[in-house]
Each structure stands twice: as structure tokens, then as C-alpha cells.
Amino acid sequence: MSESFLRRLFQRGKRQGSLSLEVRADGLAWSYSAVSAVSHGFLEGPPARRQALLDTLVAEHGWSGARARLILPMDQYQVFQLDRPDAIADDELADALRWKLKDLLEYSPAEAVCDVFPFPEDASRGRGELINVVAARKTLARELVKLVENAGLELERIDIAELALRNLAASLDAKSHGVALVHLRENDGQMVICRGNTLYLSRKLDVSSESLRDAAQQDGAVQSLALEIQRSLDYFESQLGQIPPRRLYLVARDNVMPLAPMLASYVAVSVETFDAGELGLKDALDSRCLPALGGNLALGGSSA
Known part of the structure; x- marks a missing residue:
């Protein structure tokens, strides 16, 4: 920060x-x-x-x-899209925008540490220049x-x-055609859509690994997850004005269930299971480490 x-x-x-x-x-x-x-x-x-x-x-x-x-x-910070003020230097933006969060945070802006990272210019769709503002508690x-x-x-x-997941997605998008990455955790998931080094969209996914593994809940859970993914892809295309990514990479702790082909029948994108070998890993991937792995691929100029 x-x-x-x-x-x-x-x-x-x-x-x-x-x-x-x-x-x-x-x-x-x-x-x-x-x-x-x-x-x-x-x-x-x-x-x-x-x-x-x-x-x-x-x-x-x-x-x-x-x-x-x-x-x-994810649960330790929030990200907001705000209008970028005119005539404010880059190194003063975080402090200048802090107090604009007073009606958005559950705590006082005085208790927040803030930073900014770019919002893609080609995704603003006539709304003026926007900026992503990150806020976390100073005590944390x-x-x-x-x-x-x-x-x-x-x-x-x-x-x-x-942004750590953005780094991973960027490593899978050498030709900057666009790529989506879905990281499923035990109680929820996170989806990012990037083109090259640029993060366009990040969404929390309301799905649990337990529901995906449970035979009685599995069909409904897969369809619900697919619906959230497709809505995010549609938003990326219709609201941000971007060409949908060609591939979606899926990372889940339990790879025994054939989730990728199950999702592929519901979403308009090629779904593939993430290959940890592309990161040079010798050991099997523990998906709980995915953001940490992404942190070691830090890209200059775009981190919070």
C-alpha cells in the first residue's frame, strides 16, 4: 500500500x-x-x-x-471504482480519494490505508477516467x-x-487475447478477467466446495457456478465493451471431480484445468497457495 x-x-x-x-x-x-x-x-x-x-x-x-x-x-480489503480527480499527481491520489469512501466503508476513512491501481481506459464506456481504490484497515x-x-x-x-491472480492470468495470456481465471476455495471463489497485464474484472463467486462434491447438491451447484461465470463474461462484453476471453482456467483444491467439462457445457468459453507445470512447479499444486504463487510473479507498474 x-x-x-x-x-x-x-x-x-x-x-x-x-x-x-x-x-x-x-x-x-x-x-x-x-x-x-x-x-x-x-x-x-x-x-x-x-x-x-x-x-x-x-x-x-x-x-x-x-x-x-x-x-x-479478499475478505481483508475492498476495491471501489471512483472518478479520477483532475490535477492530482499519481502519488497523491490515494490520500485525495480516501475521504470519498466515507459513505462506502463500514469504518472511518481515518482508520483506512488506501492505494490505487489503474482502471482500463477502454472499459470506462464514456464514464470519464476511473481509478480503482483499495481500502484496508490500518490496524490489520x-x-x-x-x-x-x-x-x-x-x-x-x-x-x-x-492482482496476484492477475499476475497468474497474465502469464497464461502471452498474446494478450484475454483470459479468465477462476480460483475456487472451500467456501467461495474468485474470478478475474484480464488482457495481458491489465485486470478488467474481478468477481467473488458464491459457491462452496462442499456443495460441488455433494452428489445431492452437485448439479445445482455446478449450474449456479456456471451462471455466475457466464454473467461475469456477459458483463465484461456488454458493460465494459470487451471481446470475451477465449479460455477460462479453473483452479480447485479437489481436482478429482471433472468440473471443467461439467462447466464447459454451460458457459460460452473453453474451460481448462490450470496446469501448475506452467509455473515451473515440481510438486503438485496446493490451490490454497494460488495467490501466494501469483505474488511471486509481480508485474511492474500495476500493483497496489
Whole structure:
């Protein structure tokens, strides 16, 4: 985020490689990227044990002094599209727009840390120049910064889940034709649609893995998920004025169920199961680590 206490200039030469970390309610998802390999993992544990878990992880892998990127999960921040004010410098936008959120946040803007990232110019459809504004509670941000620094890591940046997933989608869209990525978690999901490095749309999907696995609920759950996906694709085309992506990549923790072909019969796009080998992973993908993996593919100029 853009405020000074969230910015730490990392010292080059301390260690090669970087750690990307998503601090979740049920544990820590991490990805470590070195010159020769990318590794990842998930440590389960309650919030009260976060520091101990991270300290142990850093000690076991010898990561002390490594630069780290924090990924905020979806439920720890909000994103709003606001009109970009005239004659405001880029580095002053976050502070200038903070108080415009007073009727949108459940807490005072004084308690928020904000940052901005671009809204695609070709998607504004005559609404003027827009900007994406990210807001999170300062108390949460400070706790996460303290967690990382107490573990002996150098905080490089804080990103958000949808931009981390954007990084993954961009890696699958080398020709910038457009691509959609759906990440299914235990109780919900997230869909992003990107073209090249640009995030056009991010939507939360109201679906649970339990309902998709349960034989009695499965047909209805698949149809409901497909309807949400297709509505997002339609919005991307009709409201944002964009050509629909050619492919949708699906990532779910339980890949035993043939969800991709089940969805493909309902949506107007090719649905494929995400191949973790494209990220250079040697181990099987733990989908809980997907945003952390995306954090290690950070793209310049567009992160929060």
C-alpha cells in the first residue's frame, strides 16, 4: 500500500529469491521463488499461532533477511471504482480519494490505508477516467507488517489477491487475447478477467466446495457456478465493451471431480484445468497457495 509505514525498501544482495505470503484465517500460504525453482506450501493454524508458524518456516528454510511480499486475502480489503480527480499527481491520489469512501466503508476513512491501481481506459464506456481504490484497515496492515518484520524478513510490498491472480492470468495470456481465471476455495471463489497485464474484472463467486462434491447438491451447484461465470463474461462484453476471453482456467483444491467439462457445457468459453507445470512447479499444486504463487510473479507498474 502507498502509505510510508507500509513501504520498506528491500536491500539487494541480502538473499536471492523472494517469499510471497498470504496470511489467511486458517493458516499461512507461501511461495518462495529462487533462481532455479519455485516452491510453495500451506501451514494450518489459528491466528494466535501465526508468528510462531512464520518464525519456524523462516528458520527451517534459512530465509532470514529474504525480501517478502504480503498478499491480502479478499475478505481483508475492498476495491471501489471512483472518478479520477483532475490535477492530482499519481502519488497523491490515494490520500485525495480516501475521504470519498466515507459513505462506502463500514469504518472511518481515518482508520483506512488506501492505494490505487489503474482502471482500463477502454472499459470506462464514456464514464470519464476511473481509478480503482483499495481500502484496508490500518490496524490489520500494521499487524501484518509487524508479523513479517518480527520473522526477520524484509517487506518489499503489499498486494491484494485479485492482482496476484492477475499476475497468474497474465502469464497464461502471452498474446494478450484475454483470459479468465477462476480460483475456487472451500467456501467461495474468485474470478478475474484480464488482457495481458491489465485486470478488467474481478468477481467473488458464491459457491462452496462442499456443495460441488455433494452428489445431492452437485448439479445445482455446478449450474449456479456456471451462471455466475457466464454473467461475469456477459458483463465484461456488454458493460465494459470487451471481446470475451477465449479460455477460462479453473483452479480447485479437489481436482478429482471433472468440473471443467461439467462447466464447459454451460458457459460460452473453453474451460481448462490450470496446469501448475506452467509455473515451473515440481510438486503438485496446493490451490490454497494460488495467490501466494501469483505474488511471486509481480508485474511492474500495476500493483497496489
